[in-house]
Amino acid sequence: MAYERNAMINLFWKIHPKLYQWSGGRIGKNVMGLPVLLLTTTGRKSGQARTKALTYFRRGEDYVVIASNLGADFHPAWWLNLQADPTATIQVGSQEVTVCAREAVGDERAEIWQIVVNTAPAYDEYRAQTARKIPVVVLAQA
Secondary structure, three states: OOOOOOOHHHHEEEHHHHHHHHHOOOOOOOEEEEEEEEEEEOOOOOOEEEEEEOEEEEEEEEEEEEEEEHOOOOHHHHHHHHHHHEEEEEEEOEEEEEEEEOOOOOOOHHHHHHHHHHHOOOHHHHHOOOOOOOOOEEEEOO
């Protein structure tokens, strides 16, 4: 089931990272049946640390996040930040890891996307809601 942006969803995603950090990942470690990590990027305009909770998928040693933005016609700020500076940190549970982000393309993207929609069909609904190509982002340990 795909979610639509509304005040309650926005409030949840604002509070969620704080609870996750406070609890060392014990609170909020899963959303919609998917595991959650915290991604901290450097704001491309402000230079300040920006932290977002995101669902993720594993692909070998890498983490994969999807820049769906709930099917909005614009990219999420965290993806724009990673395009400006691909070095970031993630928190998975209580563990923090430095990562380097890159967009999956071609056959790799198609393979990952199929796994994503088979696991979480809401992402295919988000894809249908927007004309933009939703980035599939690979976070590799730096």
